[in-house]
Amino acid sequence: MNDDIYKEKRDELRISFIKFRDNATHLVSQISSILPGLTQHDISHLDALWEVADLICGDDYPLNPLEAFVFGGAVLLHDSALCFEAYDNGIEGIRQTDIWKDSYASVSENVTDVAEAEKIADFSALRALHAHQAESLTEKSWVDPETKSPLFLLENNTLRKHLGKLIGQIAASHHWSIEDVASKLPNQVNVLPGFPRDWRIDPIKIACMVRCADAAHIDNERAPDFLHALIKRRGISYTHWQAQNKLASVDLDQSDNTNSTLLFTSTHRFLENESEAWWVVYDTINMIEQEIRSSNALLESRQVETPQFQVKRVKGVESPELMSKYVQTEGWNPCMAEVHVGNMENLVSSLGGEKLYGAGCDKFEVILRELIQNSRDSIHARREIDKDFIGQITVRLISDDNGVCLYIEDNGVGMSLRVLTGPLLDFGTSFWTSSLVQSEFPGLRSSKFKSVGQFGIGFYSVFMGADKVRVSSKPWNGGSSDVRQLNFNNGLSLRPLLKHEIPEDFNSNISTQIKLNLKEGILESTDKVLIKRNQMRAEDLEVSVEDYISSICAALDVSVYFSVNDSNCIEIHKDIKNETDYSDWLKRISYSKYQPQTVENYITTNIHRLRPIIDNDQWHGLAAISVAPTTEQNFLSLNAVGGLNSSVHHRSGEHYMGYIDRLPQSAKREGKGYSASDEAIKTWALEQVELLKKEGMQPLDKCILAYNLCYFGVDPIDIGYVFVIRNDMPEFLSFKELADLSLVEDIVFVKTDLMEHIDSHSQINSLPGQTLIKPLRNSNFLSLKMEEGIPVKNYSILDCLYREIVQSGYEPSFSVEKNIGQSFMGMNDGLVIRSTK
Template sequence: MTIGFKQCDLYSKAFATDGRSKEAKEAVNRLVSALDRFRANAEVLAEDVARTIPSLTDHSIHHLDALWTTASQIVGEEAVLNPLEAFVLGGAFLIHDLGNAICAYPNRMDDLAGNQWDDLMVKNLTLSLARRPTKKEISRPPNEVKDLVVLQRLRQEHANACVALATKGIHEIDGTYIPLIEDREISEQLGRLIGEIAASHHWSIEEVASKLDRYYSLTGMPLDWRVDALRIALILRCSDACQVDRRRAPPLRQAVLKPEAESRKHWIAQQRLNLPTVRRGSGVLEFRSNQPFTVDERESWQIAFDLVAKNAQKELVHSNELLKREGRREFAVRGIAGSESVAQFSRYVETEGWIPVDVSVQITDVANVVDRFGGQALYGENTSTPIRELIANAADAIRARRNVTTGGRGPSEGKIVVSLVEDGRGWVLEVVDDGIGMSQQVMTGPLLDFGRSFWTSDLALQEHPGLLASDFSPTGKFGIGFFSIFMIAESVSVTSYRYDRSQSEAVTIELEKGQLTPLLRRSTAREICPVGGTRISARLGEDPWTERGIVGKTSITSRENALASLVASIAPTIDVDIHVQVEGRKPVEAVVADDWIELSFPQLWSRLSDGRGGAMKATIPNSVRFDRNDRCLGRIAFHEPDYSTKCAVTVGGLMAGWLEGACTGVLLGTTELMSRDSAIPLVDGGLLADELKKLEDAESNLFDRPAVHFSAMMR
């Protein structure tokens, strides 16, 4: 009996034998036979996808077959593939999702382990627990978290498994392989190409263009049967993106697999979509719902919109643009009906009892948002706040570089330089670090995405595997600190490149207050950090040495020392060296990494108070140092009444607030506040009170003061 997909135009025309020579007919029959055996082998693996990840919508042989009919719609009736192209396309259809089966990996679960596994485990446990997990929790995660990590790792790796599956097959226990492509000559000559085309559905469109813009042939086949690898890859890409209808989510299969709640939303989204049709002569693929989405199904409707109107539309547009640019014939289908807006899409994919609205958040006026949310409303009127946020970002970059290069266990390498320079247009603040640096993708993505932190993004997991699971704990968590620079600056430029890449990859982004479109350009030699890292240059709106400036009026005569004192008070317990520089003169040391642990109390108090806290006697006999696991968590002293009774709390080495009470000094802390203007000490409150009581009892003149209480206040 003829299998249904073989009757579609794309397949039937490609493998038709009418009018061909005897040799060509034999070649066609050989390819059809090889593809049939290939399909039978792939069917066995495809069933293992459901066993491995039951929450996924259908990835069985039915999905792989259905790609032929979707591809026929996309390329159009007039498009014809030669038999060799059809074989390669059919093979890519069969292989492209088989990496979602655990049996596709020689060492099974062991092949999913490593840095990426650890990163995802930490990320998902952090989301589940609302805190960073302990090592015990990471090693013994709940089953639902482990299953989620398995799913995410397979989604990461499944495309990477394609080449091995096409060229080798399935790994046996005895070390041998069972080939999926049984025709050895075809496997040897075309296996890698089939695997690469299959894998390319997870590449960027730019990668497809650069890696697959070439032609292939097969020994013994007619010379005019050349494989246009680029066109075949784009057919696969668009077919896979558009094959998201009810064929992918059969109700009976859902009843058997019983996907959990979140996955069920995806099943419903696709169950409600009928097979798409092509508007004749319009170049538009039209999806319609077979029944309306109810109020309770509105999240599923949004998923359907994202799958069809966003993702499928994007792939069709980008693929046709690439075909046109490279001189190939464009597809008959060029877009999705209703993709212009949720309102238009809801005309085809209907709802009942509710009206879809576009709820995506866009920052169209960054300056206004910073002023109202990320500026004074969030940070107050403290003009040093932007410096604190830039230092925090720079320190995170240095800590990240330590962890990816030495596991965070090496010496405190890394340095931040804060400088002020005047040119013909006014004053410029620069903060330069030799940290991990940013790729162009990061600079044009998470950096400019207000409210999104790079460190917890999927892009961070891709670019720096193992970082999230290391001891690295970023101070910046909310993705808004960088934008605080517009509190004091009229324009900002950011220059960066990754520490492990060439200087030729350095790019600069320029942003102006009130300007919606940033400028991206290649960096100049002066802007580039010699060993990787980031340079941020901000043109200030006020003279930094005036009352409204970032340094302000000060009794310190040397501008270098005044800036150094300010920076040290902003980052009193930081684990990174910070130097300051004014007008290109010799840099001055503001902070040495972790030097606060050994400073005398008068020196420590002077740093914490930016030199404005008054004198403190040279020796303080009664003091306490809190240590845990070879880490100093704070230093406090009980002192005479005429001195300040405030104790600083820092987060990530940066000043976060003050505690009122009968002690002075500094405690390391933690905070979940975006403004970081108060914090909870890491030292247990009971332990802190006990130690203060001991100090109080040891004093000859007891003070009429309460024990420390934890009400924070910013200076």
Template sequence: MHGFEQTPLWRHTLAPQSTDDPEREPREHLRSAYLQFRSTVEPLAAEISRSMPMFTDHSITHVDALWDTASLICGESFPLNAAEAFVLGGAFLLHDLGMGLASYSGGLTAIENDPQFDDLMASALARLRRTDPSARGAALERSAREQTVADLLRLRHAEQAERLVATTFTTSDGEGFYLLQDVVLRQTFGSMIGRIAHSHWFDVSDLRAFEQPQGSCIDHPTSWEVDPLKIACVLRLADAAHVDQRRASPYLHAFRKPTGTSHDHWYFQERLTRPRVQADRLVYTATRPFGRDEAAAWWLAYEVIRTIDNELRRVDALCADLDRPRFAVRSVAGADSPARLALYIRTDLWEPLDARLRVSDATQLIANLGGKDLYGNKPEVAIRELVANAADATRARRVHEGDYGGAATIRLSSEDGEWWLTVEDHGIGMAPETMVTALTDFGHSRWLASDMLNDFPGLLGKGFQPTGRFGIGFFAVFMIADQVEVRSLGYDEAPRSTHVLEFRHGVTGRPMLRQADFHERLRNSGTLVRLKLREAPRTEEGLFQTTNRRLSETELLHSRMTRLCALSDVDIKVQGPDDSQPVRIIQADDWRRISRSELFRRVYRREEASHLDRVVYDGYEKVFIDRARDLHDPDGNLIGRAMMASGWEIIHPDLRWMQPPEASIYVGGLYADEIKFCMGVFCGYPLTADRLRAFPLADSAEFRRWLEAQADSVGEGKWSDPVDLWYAGYLARGLDASAPRLPCAQSTRGQLNAHELREWLQGRGEVLLVAGASVNWFGQAGRSTQFFTFEGIGVEIPDHALIVGLNPAWFYPEEVRPRPRDERFVDAVEPPSGWDARTWWYDTGNFGSVGLVVRTIAELWEIDIVEAVNLMEPLAMQDDCDHRPLLETADGAGLHVTAIRMRRPGTDDIGESR
């Protein structure tokens, strides 16, 4: 006899009753059929552990234990007849079988052919790369595939359970069989058993689909009607509440060695004893307290018990509403607070205070982080986020349909003295429930939600990459507006299904969802966002943040949106107050094929520039046409068109106080950030959720290739002068390029590149590296360099001195590529005062132009870097003493400069080799 046959629920229904039981024969029939059903399922349930080894027990042991847990929850007087018990037992048997690959006739191939497989695989790869950016190749692919298979098995197991009663399995000799072999019972109850097994994955509210009872089997007593709703409730409660030692054997834990959250699941369930019933509550206890190192497992137990409590309460409410029998157990002791649960599941030497991160004032958080506190005083970000959403929806429809060329349209209009901004798309649109979650749940990204993957399978697998990924962008609209209206029509829906979500008081009021009036209906799927601007657009606080009257609102709209959307892969249209109809300003992805001149003018808009800026842009346009080069990703896709620029190429010497130029970085085709000492455009990826920091997509090899090519063109170009060359070298080496043709140091002979530096060093036993921040200089092509104090007084530089930047810049963001550090000096410690060569080299000196200079010195002196650094003599302010060398000046006053002196081993005091 099996253990479950001793449970009250079994004994009252399927077990033999009294000798004069009038229903003995049909009861024996059901009991025999169930035991056969169970014996056939048992080996299939054992296969689950092969597919999901990290999960707690889902074998026949778990199924048998559900009879016991259900008995506790139902109580002694719960009305359940033998036919209902048989159906319940069948649902117990089937409900988790879909978690094993063996339950799928097609095995792994069936899972890999699932419409969501590619989406989940793409998501797993992205997740693993975020966890370990260095992960590559077959190992990464294998790990992502394993995660995807596990995710899909868990996602599909409930619906697969519904199919299994009608599935034919085949023995080794080709004979077919069913899990439930009794034909009459399979035909009578098979469909119901499958649907109830599926239902344990439903939301409680969806159980109303089982509201109608089924009449009795023709071979059963009339009173043996079957209520599927009642049975579905028993299944979900018993399954939810079964968390104890029977599901987490310590021996299996030792063999499988689960990690992460799986480990915590095993750990807490291994400690929980069989729950008991006290009044109308389940009471969970543990065999021993949870210590400090086991706190994570305790908190997971708390969350699981809260879930069980919530299930019990919701099911009880459903049964009360539908006049169904109520269960004996309706809540869990201690679920209402960690301190109360600790009375039953004890902790050791720590207090279970609920110190989770929480938001006390969600409205204020959204107002802050959705607006200026996140994005700063940048109202144009509000348009960018709306356009990003519109572009994502349009791109999603294009991927889904395979051929769709919709546009995002931006309108600015004045109505009765009020300014209105509208952004519209004809993408996939949103159903009413999606509008609510996507536009009111701060931090919820619709593109990664399960309903999106279900409604549009294959999007991620086909390469769809949404620009908006964090669920915060829409809230940027409240920086510029309080009154916002969103109309949307879901894909493949009729116009009458258009719904409107209205925000009448920003984030402080409760939004209202309603069906669109006739005149508000959208004729095609898509979304329209309309907002009343808080300030007139052409004010310092307005959308354009300008009081310039030279351009109209329409001209400003065209200019700003052209630059903002310059790399968009969907068509962009705008309509200002002076436009009779929308005007297309960007054709999808045309930046890849338009001329360099047109691209330059698109990004560096001349309409709003001052006369001086326009002169500068006219000069730079010529340089850009001559020097800009393309960047590509590993698949050969164009991801940049740019050039290096110091900022002085075409600037008159009298104007060299101007800021260096910057290239624009675009994320999802929309402006995000800039990179100094370049001009042009780069496709990039965001470094922050607000997309105000970004970096080019090019990998280090491609970026270095482009930099080296730029360095060569700068060194040979007709536009280059010594200042231009100096800053180009500064940029290139700050991005880890060698740039051998660009200068790395200044000498009395002029600028020195890598080859010239080697020639200059020949025969020298002493070198003085003078900090470039100590002196000013001026150079012209073909002439020696002149040095000055910052007051303009001439300085005499010793013949053995090199002017170098002792603190080079590292232009990569640290999260993209940390600055290189020489780990041989990792133990070096900065002294309390003064300057130490070893710490300087470890943190700063070993890259950039100065790194190239020091390595060249070490190579020519035939010493290693460690010895070279140890030879360095810092000449700086040290311990209130001034060790800086004094250089002669034209006025006789002299100039103290910070420097590093290096003497070759075996060199005398006057710098000559012995």
């Protein structure tokens, strides 16, 4: 042959590749022991890709010897990093990566067994890292245990030096998008000295060959019967094995005389209980078709002359029914019967609007809270990435003849194009809990960062009150050229307009800006907002917009600024931990200047008792237990979720003044249990008791304190008093005094048949010869719940009295007196407790 003059170079490539393959064989043999759940990733899979690539490309596809060497090397490397031996420091090295830590943090939320969680995180991290690690595997060395000399997968120093990095890049590219293949890889790489010039390398062509061949290699060879049975796989991995175990080797469709169609067939029929595996096959074959089409489209679009692959399509992908002719089933028929929503916009509008928050909700409050919460999460995320970062949120209102525009701006992490067009538009998916967060911000999932947003619904609340919405954002470390806009120009639309330009009112210091054109009636004035009470004969309040917004942000650990009609921004809320005047803060969030002077007087008298509730060095509240007998809606307390007020309306100071953080119960953001531990709440409450003791308390104070200690799940038995009526006279008695009294007199709790609770509506005001427990207000302190004849330990009056009686060495007994009086709730019974020595 004329080109035999290059036999030496061919032999060099062949010998180097054989040795390269031998070394890679040892490395990939470790994969099955580390990740037994995977289908075969050993040398048989790597060798098979040559045949699959030949099938897809066609017999006459142009590939010179140097390109063949690069292709073979990329095939050897593409999955070789799916084992610990491919990384510095092995398993420990893997477990020090952000990817592993993020995976472990995610897994441990649902898996309590540490060893099991670590194994799952190992699997996840290796899958996530292996493509990137493949890029540097030719440069990685291992130490010969005998000679201590470095060993390389590609031993030929010249080929490794000049082609190693390229081979690694092409290997890594099998996990890239096709757009990244086109942009990241060069169009041409020239030959090494001594090789014929026309052996020049086309990296993009080779990358397309690798990704298509790897995708199309699904058959029984990768999931052999005996190994399948031997390893006893479970879950998702089992389904993938089951899927591939029934497939024959891929082939060309012989009914297509152009040889441009791939055909997948099964060797066994999929039974009804194997339907999930069949759908795995169907989805995988559709993915293969997409890889082939996108690769051919890329090859066709290039300015360099590169032929497309011979194969252009896969047979049967048009429908499940058609595919079942080739990948056959038995006892069931696959069809495209998927759950779908006929009117997605209506669903989003309902579940993200008034149906979620309630028809009578304050829409402006909901919108502000949801958007400020998103900004808070973004700022907290950036604080984990940029340790010296503080951050701020700005709320702006612009009023003109066209109506009112609301702006919410922050300088948090911002949103990339992937986030802006991905999780933001994926109704019901929170970016912070999606897999995308691990690639956008490695290490964030395993950090101390905890988002308030969990449900992926909050953003859609804006459409309750806005007929036009614009979202503009860029990554925090990006430039002005990275700003993208999403425009909802006609209210809620699932196809917003995406624009790559900076809005005129987008400040360079911010990362994200939300602009809303508010609907008529959402905000009547940029000066005043109505705060509602829901008690009879109680007057509503009219407060300034800035006080209204300040109360929404009451417990936020981010500064908030406010501006109207482009006036200078003023700070209306400081990071709660940096607040210097808590008296002013509490007066502001309770609207005290709009209320009777008694509210401000109470704040002034009790503000010194305000203490943070701290758990694991984190603030979960700033509050003082109330001993005021009033239940009026004086707005002195609030429940917060993630630092944001759950409601600016209908608030009292019945149990405490200040704020306490709660866990989000649902997408509505209403709170359920405390975010702090029971121990942290107890520590705070007992500190409050000591402060009150030092000041001196009257019996009424101790009675109200007992109600509120019970509310916080703290035992009031040693400090609390109970209000009773005895001999027609009101008294306050300690639990010890009540226990002693039970030796000589009945202690009566008034109830109805329908309730395990003292009836606070009873008209009974005295019981001759008996001591009547008289409630001051409705509370858990009034519980009469019993189990097996003994009061449940819930710190109620009944529970505390029972325990005090037993502790005093007395023997309590219970009885029920029927129909002792009348109530709004029906006839009253009396639960009687009496003791003997």
